[in-house]
Amino acid sequence: MGFIEENEKERKSFVRKWAKYVRTHSDKDWSKQQNVIINSALKSANMTREQFFKMKGETNFVKYKDYR
Amino acid sequence: MKFIDKKTIEINRELSELDKFTLDFVKILKKYTNYVLVSGYVSILLGRARVSEDVDVIIQRIDFSTFQALYKELKKNNYYCLNAEKESTIYDYLSNNLAVRFAKKDKTIPNIELKWVKHKFDKLAIEDTIDVKLSKGDLKISNLELQIAFKEEILKSPKDLDDANHIKEVAKEYLDKKLIQKYKGMLRGFY
Numbered sequence: 001m002g003f004i005e006e007n008e009k010e011r012k013s014f015v016r017k018w019a020k021y022v023r024t025h026s027d028k029d030w031s032k033q034q035n036v037i038i039n040s041a042l043k044s045a046n047m048t049r050e051q052f053f054k055m056k057g058e059t060n061f062v063k064y065k066d067y068r
Numbered sequence: 069m070k071f072i073d074k075k076t077i078e079i080n081r082e083l084s085e086l087d088k089f090t091l092d093f094v095k096i097l098k099k100y101t102n103y104v105l106v107s108g109y110v111s112i113l114l115g116r117a118r119v120s121e122d123v124d125v126i127i128q129r130i131d132f133s134t135f136q137a138l139y140k141e142l143k144k145n146n147y148y149c150l151n152a153e154k155e156s157t158i159y160d161y162l163s164n165n166l167a168v169r170f171a172k173k174d175k176t177i178p179n180i181e182l183k184w185v186k187h188k189f190d191k192l193a194i195e196d197t198i199d200v201k202l203s204k205g206d207l208k209i210s211n212l213e214l215q216i217a218f219k220e221e222i223l224k225s226p227k228d229l230d231d232a233n234h235i236k237e238v239a240k241e242y243l244d245k246k247l248i249q250k251y252k253g254m255l256r257g258f259y
Contacts, residue, residue, distance in 0.1 A: 008226070011226070011230065012230070012233070014117075015116075015230045015233050015234055016233065016237060018115075018116075018117050018234070019115070019116075019233065019234045019236075019237030019238050020237060022069070022114070022115035022234075022237075022238050023069075023237060023238050023240075026080070027069055027079050027080040027081040027082075028080065028081070028082055030081075030115055031079075031081035031082040031083075031084070031115070032082050033117075034084065034112075034115060034116075034117055035082055035084045035085075037117055037118065037119055038084040038085065038086050038112070038119045039084055039085045041119040042085045042086065042119065042177065042178060043085075045121065045176075045177035045178075047176045047177060048176065049150050049176055051176075052121075052150070052176040052177065052179075053150075061150065061151045061152070062151055062161060062166050062167075
């Protein structure tokens, strides 16, 4: 198995295990752990409007019509 | 996480900064129009271990004067539109089926990606919602079967497939699997 396939297998396995954890533990328990990821990522997010739209590929600050 | 009935989920979660941001925006938005939260934030709200820089929201079409009132209140509460400043320009974008983004002043992330109901699946999403009850308020999300079908049948990126798998696991006892297949068939015929 190549690196990409191995990586994909591990990612899927983590998603499955974590979802099972969420299903079988209290909301307070899993959300406290989840918030470490969310809150730290949002805290360190520091982009200008131009950088953000460039990252999203939204030319001229707008998205093309066939969104979603 | 309690699935109280087909239309209600109660989550006694510790609110993340993304949840607080969404609740704050929705508190204003819902005074002016119906809305539904779709896509990545739905799986994050239900526990998926990832972050998103934006929250996708579909709203019913509103007239210009209603939009003016909404925009005025958003600005009063320190929101700005990332796409444009003039209300007529923002309204034109929405009227042309383009999405517009709102964030808190001096920030770009997180932001709300707001768009009008555009086609029958958006209509389905906004008409068949689930109320998620949180400690500081309620949020309306699209029905989970449609979210899963859309992510598996149309979007198909690893991130979207993982989102779908997460929802399928946490809601496994409550999902209507036949409905997922039905939506997938409808989506295949549409896109």
